[in-house]
Each structure stands twice: as C-alpha cells, then as structure tokens.
Amino acid sequence: MLANELSTPVLTVDLDVLERNLERVAETCRKQGVSLRPHTKTHKTVEVARRQLALGAVGLTVAKVGEAEVFAAAGFDDILVAYPIMGQEKHRRLATLARARRILIAIDSEAAAHELSRAASAQGGTLGVLVEFDAGGKRCGLEPGPQVVALAKTIAKLPGLKFRGLMSYFGNVWGTPEERRAEAEQVAQRVDRALAAFRAESMPVEIVSGGSTPSLEFAHLISGLTEIRPGTYVYNDLNTYHQGACRLEDCAVRVVATVVSTAVPGRAILDSGSKTLTSDVMSAGPKTGYGYIVEAPDAPIVKLNEEHGLVDTTSSKHRFHVGEVVTIIPNHVCVAVNMHDEIVTLRKGEAVGCWKIAARGKIR
C-alpha cells in the first residue's frame, strides 16, 4: 500500500531518512569523542531505540518512570531519567527498576535526594544520581558553583544513592550556525564553572551529560562533556529546520491527512487538527502556522481545532479538492508522535510496517 492510500490521519516515518539521521549523529558523536545517550522522548518506540543502541549509543534517556519501565521491559539496561521525579509511588517504581538495571536520575534538590534515598534503601537497589545545573535555559538546575557541589556531597552520603556526575539542558542553543556556536560557547563557560567548583574540592565527576539536537554538533566546544542526549534528531521537524539544525529533506516523519471540506471560500479543511498535530507553535523561523504541507508549501495551516486543520488557500497555486491526500511536516515532532498509538514505516513511499509507540502517554 502506498502512503497516500492509508486511512488518515496517520503518522508515517520514512525509514531511509530515519536511518540517515541515526547514522549521521552517531558519526558526529564519534568524531567529537562524546558518548550518545539519545532521549527517547521523540520516538517513544522500542524499534528506534534498538537502532540507536546498534549504532553505538551507550544507553537511553527518558523523562518519566513509566517510559523507563517500557524500555526496561524491552531489555534496555542503562537508562537515564533526565527529570527530577517527585512522588513516593514513582520513586518506589524507579527503585524497583534499579534493582536489576543501571538507572540514573538527575535532580536539583535536597528534597528529591532524601526521598530517592529512602525509596532505594527500601528496595535494596542503588540509584545513580546526576546533579542538574542550569546552563542558561532557566528551567531546572542549580546555578553552577558551590551549591551544585553541596548537593553532590549530600547525595554521596545518602544510602541507596551514588553520585555519578552532572547534567544540564542546552535548550537555548538555537539559530544560525554562528548564533548556535556563540550560544554553545556561553554554555561551555557555565559547564566549566560547574566543573571548576568540583575541581576546587578535588571531587571527581564521572559523567557530564548535556545536549539537545541543535547543540549536538558543538559538543566538542564544551570542555568536560562526556555524553549528550539529543532526541529530535531521529525524526527532525519544522522547528529543527528553522533552528538551522537540519534540512527539510531530513524530516523523517509526516502526518498523512485528507482534505474533508472546501465549502468555505479561501479555505481547505484537513482531517488533522490539534489532536493529531498538537497546538505547539513554531519556536524558530517564521513562528506562524501549524505544519508544512509538502504538496502546497504556499498554503499555510493557519488554525487548528481539535479535528480541523484550517488551511488558507487564498495565496496558493495548489487547487485543493475534497478527498485529496496531503502530507504534513509537523512543527514539533515529539509532541505529535505522543498523540498517536502507532507509526507506519515507509520505504520509497510504500508502507512496509507499523511500530507501536509503546511509551506514548506514560505521563507518570
């Protein structure tokens, strides 16, 4: 069956593009001498994670305990939970996983350290812990300096925990290659400040985890970095393209949609709304619209309702008709993938399989 014969709306991935993306980033990491621990948030799929490990990834990254459970059940052994999980029920489940698997978690508070220690002690396992510091994104993470060391020392003393290093998110590295390089240099200074505080106390730091897709090619500029955890690079999306971190032809995932109405003049309605594409707006580039229609790039998706994608056809050369099938590159592929239970795999436009998005909706 061809992609445009599938029942719509449906999420598809071009395997040739996916494999090229996987190989390119594996090679980029090798060249830079940095380990790759990809964030699974983008694909949430066991089959893609297996390909990442086969190409040399040292482990996986997840955000939620439920995601760690999915990948642990599929046989993955070395998993970083790059999120400061709080809550006894989740800590208990995480500590249960840590009895049989290598589990790392990143935290930025004494409260999390004490609760995790209690859970790990109760389960008889050991949780590896990274301390998160803020590389400039102002989201999570302590200010690089003595308070990072202080939390590391607390962790080192607590039963059931093992301090293993530092983590930060480089989410602010965006823009043209020059802008991204300049941001990466700012990040490098903050990483160095964090590490200097440990050197001053002669305290070893085994792991320094950083990264994001737009920053991955600048890993070599960041001294002390041991591993990175980009996610989006497997599929890419319109944001990654406008962040300057991929070409349009590197976007592996498309939503296949059908035109369902052209009754209102100047409008075509697609059967893909916010339940399919999500309402995530562009964070780079023109910052308008809800996806790129491959067959009609001059027809912007100007609004989404839950089930309706409203296309402005007034300036388009394309003549939309009811029943026509089009393909859309989403603004933000990670959240779009999370809306779907499965993704159809394509080779040269032909559907060749279907993967379960096994970690979809694992919010706890």
Added chain:
Amino acid sequence: MLANELSTPVLTVDLDVLERNLERVAETCRKQGVSLRPHTKTHKTVEVARRQLALGAVGLTVAKVGEAEVFAAAGFDDILVAYPIMGQEKHRRLATLARARRILIAIDSEAAAHELSRAASAQGGTLGVLVEFDAGGKRCGLEPGPQVVALAKTIAKLPGLKFRGLMSYFGNVWGTPEERRAEAEQVAQRVDRALAAFRAESMPVEIVSGGSTPSLEFAHLISGLTEIRPGTYVYNDLNTYHQGACRLEDCAVRVVATVVSTAVPGRAILDSGSKTLTSDVMSAGPKTGYGYIVEAPDAPIVKLNEEHGLVDTTSSKHRFHVGEVVTIIPNHVCVAVNMHDEIVTLRKGEAVGCWKIAARGKIR
C-alpha cells in the same frame, strides 16, 4: 486516598460539579424546547455519556468513526458523526455500524455524498445525512442558500443515504452575555436563511442541529433549531470561564501536579507540561498562560515544555516547595482529557473511582 495523595500528574473530575453541570444543561435544554445530543469530544468516556442519556439526551455526537465505534460497542444506538469524514476505509466502518445502529453524518460536499452512498450500498445499511452550512465560523459548511438545498437533493436521490436535515457549528458565539446574545442573533439570521431556501422548495427539514457550550443558553433565539450538541459544558475550563459561559467553581476537571524544582530563582517547575495540559492557548480572557493554579492564582504558568510547566513565582504570595502538590484548571479541557488514558473520580476531595477515557486517541 485524597486527591493530593495521587501519583502525579493525574487528571481528576469532581463528581458533584460534573453532576451539577449535567443537570443544569439538561434543564436549560428542556426549558428552551430543544433536544440535547451532547458532543462526547470533551469527556470521551462511556460513564459520562450514560449519565447524559439518563438525563434525557436524545443521542450522542462524535467526530470520528473510531469514537462512534467505542460508543456503539458500549450500547449507544443513536450517534451523530458531526464531521465530514472522507476515506473508503472509514466510510466502510461507518456503513457497517449503520447496519445495526442509527447513524447520522454531517457533510458539505457532493464528493462525500457519493462516497458515503457507495459504502452504505455495499454494506446494505442506511446512513442518515445532515448537510452542514456555515453559521459564520468559516470552518466547514456551505453558504446558507440554494447550494445547501442542491446538496440535500443530491443526497435524497442517492442509494444508502437519507437526507434528514441540517447542521452548523456556533463556535463564534463568545464573550459577555450581551456579546453572546448579539452573536446568537447573527447566527439565527443565517439559520433562517438556510431554512428559507428549503421552505421555498417545500422540502422538509427534520433535524436542525446547532450549538456549542457558549451558545447553548441562546438556543431559544434561533428559530427552527431542533437539537444542540454542546460538549465542554460537562467539565468546563478556563476558556469557558473567560467566555462568560461558566463560573470558576463549575470547572469539574483538574490536573493534579507536583512541584519538582525550585532551583532557578523566580521559577517553580511542575511535572505537567504540554504532554499533560497541551499547548492550547486561551482563546478568550487574558489570552496568556497555560492553566490556573488553584492554590496560587497569582502564579502564572508562563511556558510549557513537554514535561515541564514553568511557573513565574516572582509576583506570587505563595511559597512553592519541591514535592508540593497543586491542582490546575486547564485552558482547554477537551484536548487535556485526550492526553490521558484515565480520569480519577472524586467526591469531596476523596478518590472514589477511575474511568477509562475509552475514545481517547481514536483519530480515524
């Protein structure tokens, strides 16, 4: 277990508020002499649909064939698909349902009519068809007038289809009570124009379906309306509140979330990001923020990443601490519900049950 002891993030519904909302709208419809065929898009849950029927609803409304299948399997017999479904696989499934259930579908094109007729004929069932006209929302629907009648005549002649009436969406009825009344009067004129074209041809129109939550109390102003299909009224949300169509205490659904980080000054991070609350922005009121924190209304959720809700604490009297549990009224409850597999039911703050969101993710 109390709501604030649940593992987070988690979706909860206060049953007292839900029941009050259900009863109020059932009564409003009775008083106005209009039938209620609620849109299930908001709750996607069999247990809520059963309560709606018990209170006098004449049937259900859905947007997708997969949703119709969920409710048909649960025993519901009279279902309107208020969406111009296109695609052979979906038409075949819909026609299969129509062999044993009363199924209505709303369309606005000859193309949809012909394809539905083929599917219904092949399956040996009859699909009831409404013609959608545009009441001013400029989304789907033909301009009220002769072309609506022309499509109705085509449908009346096609095998497997039965023309049963008209449908429109009153999504533009918003604002203060006065603004909503004025908009409802505009809508009434367009409904009348659609009906006048049928009167001119002496063609009977059995069903005239309209509505939305903000317009439901003005149904009596719209002459000829036989039924309405509001969805959001069961749960309400911050949008409904700012549209002037409910009070804050009528919002039945809250996301229970945990503070996971306060490491960055001026910030508290909640474990509820766009994967939990969605990126839907406000369409009414202040049009900023991603939800209302009940315990700290002066602390706006200024940004969402997938798993992070970024709260600006700089102007708040509330002192957030790591591990603290808070409750959030979402901007748009329909899409928030669609992110979750289940919803915990509460009575007076105590968890008393859990409903499966059975029609979640039924995108086809």
